Amino acid sequence: MATITMHDVGKIYPDGTRAVGAMNLAVGDGEFLVLVGPSGCGKSTALRMIAGLEDVTEGTISIDNVVVNDVRPKDRDIAMVFQNYALYPHMTVYDNMAFGLKLRKVPKDEIRQQVNAAAEMLEITELLERKPKALSGGQRQRVAMGRAIVREPAVFLMDEPLSNLDAKLRVQMRSELTGLHQRLGTTTVYVTHDQVEAMTLGHRVAVMRPVSPERPYNLQQVAAPTELFNNPANLFVAGFIGSPSMNLVYGTLTQDDAGVVHLGFCDKTVTVDARAVDGHPGIEDYFGMQVVVGIRPSAMEDARVSTRSESETIEVESLVNELLGSETYVHFELPSPPVLTPDVEENLRDQGLDASSLGDTTKFTARISPDVDVPDFTQLRLAIDTPKIHFFDAETSDKIGYRAWDDHSADELFTQRS
Amino acid sequence: MTISPRTRSRAARAFVYALLILGVVIVTLPFWYTVVTSLKPQAFVFEIPPRLWPSPATISNYVEALTKENFGLYFLNSLFVATVATGLTVVIAAMMAYAFARLEFPGKEVIFYGLLLGMMIPPVMLIIPQFIIAKNLHLLDSLTGLIVVYISMNLSVQTFLLRGFFEGIPKSLEEAALIDGASQWVIFRRIALPLVRPGLAVVAIFTFLYSWDEFPWAHVAIKETSKRTLPIGIALFQSAHLTEWGQVFAASIVAIVPVVIVFAVFQRHFIRGDVGSGMKG
Ligand SMILES: Nc1ncnc2c1ncn2[C@@H]1O[C@H](COP(=O)(O)OP(=O)(O)O)[C@@H](O)[C@H]1O
Numbered sequence: 001m002a003t004i005t006m007h008d009v010g011k012i013y014p015d016g017t018r019a020v021g022a023m024n025l026a027v028g029d030g031e032f033l034v035l036v037g038p039s040g041c042g043k044s045t046a047l048r049m050i051a052g053l054e055d056v057t058e059g060t061i062s063i064d065n066v067v068v069n070d071v072r073p074k075d076r077d078i079a080m081v082f083q084n085y086a087l088y089p090h091m092t093v094y095d096n097m098a099f100g101l102k103l104r105k106v107p108k109d110e111i112r113q114q115v116n117a118a119a120e121m122l123e124i125t126e127l128l129e130r131k132p133k134a135l136s137g138g139q140r141q142r143v144a145m146g147r148a149i150v151r152e153p154a155v156f157l158m159d160e161p162l163s164n165l166d167a168k169l170r171v172q173m174r175s176e177l178t179g180l181h182q183r184l185g186t187t188t189v190y191v192t193h194d195q196v197e198a199m200t201l202g203h204r205v206a207v208m209r210p211v212s213p214e215r216p217y218n219l220q221q222v223a224a225p226t227e228l229f230n231n232p233a234n235l236f237v238a239g240f241i242g243s244p245s246m247n248l249v250y251g252t253l254t255q256d257d258a259g260v261v262h263l264g265f266c267d268k269t270v271t272v273d274a275r276a277v278d279g280h281p282g283i284e285d286y287f288g289m290q291v292v293v294g295i296r297p298s299a300m301e302d303a304r305v306s307t308r309s310e311s312e313t314i315e316v317e318s319l320v321n322e323l324l325g326s327e328t329y330v331h332f333e334l335p336s337p338p339v340l341t342p343d344v345e346e347n348l349r350d351q352g353l354d355a356s357s358l359g360d361t362t363k364f365t366a367r368i369s370p371d372v373d374v375p376d377f378t379q380l381r382l383a384i385d386t387p388k389i390h391f392f393d394a395e396t397s398d399k400i401g402y403r404a405w406d407d408h409s410a411d412e413l414f415t416q417r418s
Numbered sequence: 419m420t421i422s423p424r425t426r427s428r429a430a431r432a433f434v435y436a437l438l439i440l441g442v443v444i445v446t447l448p449f450w451y452t453v454v455t456s457l458k459p460q461a462f463v464f465e466i467p468p469r470l471w472p473s474p475a476t477i478s479n480y481v482e483a484l485t486k487e488n489f490g491l492y493f494l495n496s497l498f499v500a501t502v503a504t505g506l507t508v509v510i511a512a513m514m515a516y517a518f519a520r521l522e523f524p525g526k527e528v529i530f531y532g533l534l535l536g537m538m539i540p541p542v543m544l545i546i547p548q549f550i551i552a553k554n555l556h557l558l559d560s561l562t563g564l565i566v567v568y569i570s571m572n573l574s575v576q577t578f579l580l581r582g583f584f585e586g587i588p589k590s591l592e593e594a595a596l597i598d599g600a601s602q603w604v605i606f607r608r609i610a611l612p613l614v615r616p617g618l619a620v621v622a623i624f625t626f627l628y629s630w631d632e633f634p635w636a637h638v639a640i641k642e643t644s645k646r647t648l649p650i651g652i653a654l655f656q657s658a659h660l661t662e663w664g665q666v667f668a669a670s671i672v673a674i675v676p677v678v679i680v681f682a683v684f685q686r687h688f689i690r691g692d693v694g695s696g697m698k699g
């Protein structure tokens with residue numbers, strides 16, 4: 001059992017690349033914390049610093065309140081699962097799992113007992129005498145896991161351990177990982193670039209982003225999955241979390257004499273529920289100005305089956321629809337230039353796209369009930385769940401009124417959590 | 419007349435096979451001739467045209483070569499020198515190569531290229547300076563002296579070769595071992611070394627071959643009869659016995675045996691390398 005604290009941690013590689021900056025993070029005892037972000041955002045670097053595989057350039061890392069910057073990996077009481085599993089090819093599964101125990105001079109009987117127990121837990125008992133060469137990808141993954149748990153370390157560090165499995169196996173291993181963590185309760189830091197994995201596995205999720213000269217820190221938001229989804233700190237987080245991703249469009253807010261707030265975007269206008277207004281403290285300052293409006297696909301519904309008022313609906317022309325059985329995705333376009341902020345562009349780049357691929361219209365996706373029949377290319381009235389609309393500052397990309405986390409104090413973050 | 423593609427490809431294949439067979443003949447003919455001659459009585463050795471089948475056949479060449487002079491002693495000397503030189507070269511080259519591949523120390527690349535430079539000097543040019551150094555170090559006329567020189571002659575090439583093998587080991591394997599609690603030495607010994615076994619086998623074979631066959635330096639460095647190695651011994655057969663070619667060839671055949679054994683023992687190691695097999699599916 002252990003806590004991990006990163007205090008103002010930075011990493012500059014010998015070639016001058018800054019991979020991590022001003023990282024403040026507190027992982028609670030027994031917590032499953034996920035580091036998520038596009039590739040190259042410094043997740044592995046952060047994890048490897050905790051493991052002791054990379055030197056810490058700036059700041060301090062503590063495990064159980066002991067600064068470990070200069071402690072060797074083997075003395076940190078951690079175990080790591082690598083993306084490529086890194087099983088010792090010349091050793092049997094048994095020896096792979098026993099290696100760490102042998103080096104720690106654990107008596108032979110005890111080793112046997114511990115390896116067998118771990119193997120049983122992971123259902124790899126019948127593989128113990130095999131060499132890694134004779135294992136499938138999924139089996140190798142389990143062995144890698146087994147090698148980590150057999151030592152009963154205080155901390156698990158995992159760097160994209162499921163990314164090499166096929167989709168089906170990945171989902172299965174995901175739930176097994178959750179089960180394993182519930183059983184062992186070991187503090188875990190888990191790295192992935194897959195936001196679905198992050199959201200399903202993490203108690204809390206830390207969204208990271210590559211550092212840049214203007215923004216020399218990686219962490220964008222550290223929060224529980226629902227909080228990330230419902231209250232994203234900025235457009236980067238908003239765009240990264242959720243699938244399909246949040247719809248963004250430029251809009252303007254106005255308030256009428258009765259105090260009702262209206263949102264205009266493209267040629268549409270809807271009234272905005274007071275809860276959305278309250279959720280963005282200080283939004284009054286933005287009335288009459290251009291803001292970025294974020295609407296999740298799930299915050300829209302076919303008006304025929306929605307209980308929202310008439311004033312919260314918009315008329316659109318559906319393009320192609322995807323009927324998935326449990327839900328239907330309606331795609332449509334709004335005749336308005338797409339939202340292009342640095343955050344959005346960064347997310348696009350991560351998906352291998354660039355700004356020009358957006359064209360000059362705004363593309364929207366709505367997730368609606370599968371019970372209503374929506375033919376392709378038809379007029380459709382959509383109700384917007386306006387309490388769930390997000391408003392972002394068009395200049396800074398930050399969520400309006402978000403308690404910007406100017407305070408990087410790890411201690412405070414940690415007390416917040418408990 | 420048109421040639422169908424099938425016919426053409428068959429012709430092409432026939433040509434390739436013919437070429438390969440020719441190659442095999444060119445390579446094996448001298449060896450075959452050695453074997454045949456070693457089984458001929460002296461009178462038939464220079465027969466024109468030479469016959470490629472020993473008739474009449476005799477093993478008297480073998481009996482005489484192996485019993486005469488100090489053949490047995492020379493053989494043992496060679497075996498000792500080659501075995502020790504090979505063993506030490508493998509160990510030292512592996513440690514050096516691992517250091518060059520994985521450790522960080524000042525001047526690493528400069529030292530490495532210095533080592534490679536040594537590789538490029540023709541060995542014959544080194545004989546005189548080597549002789550002077552060996553003399554000062556009292557390494558002449560001793561088997562230990564031969565071993566020292568043979569190791570030094572092989573070290574740079576073999577280090578160069580093994581560095582590549584070590585660099586082929588995924589870093590994460592060593593990091594996993596580091597987290598498992600392995601020291602640098604344990605990582606080298608228990609993780610890296612077993613994974614470069616194919617490389618070690620290559621090093622062993624080539625070093626053994628070199629040390630077993632080496633003639634010029636042994637000829638210069640060894641004066642004492644009892645310290646002679648086999649190549650020198652066989653060469654002396656020629657003058658001392660009015661060149662009994664049958665015996666020279668019989669001795670040569672016997673001299674090949676250890677090389678064949680070493681090759682047979684080590685070659686199976688470089689067939690199955692498994693450096694990458696612990697990695698992702
Ligand atoms: N050994 C290294 N030397 C120099 N730059 C590196 C090294 N390792 C990673 N980087 C750089 O640091 C940044 C973060 O890398 P990494 O932590 O691997 O990201 P992630 O795991 O999130 O994909 C990237 O820009 C990467 O190119």
Ligand SMILES: [Mg+2]
Binds near residue numbers: 043044045
């Ligand atoms: Mg990574």
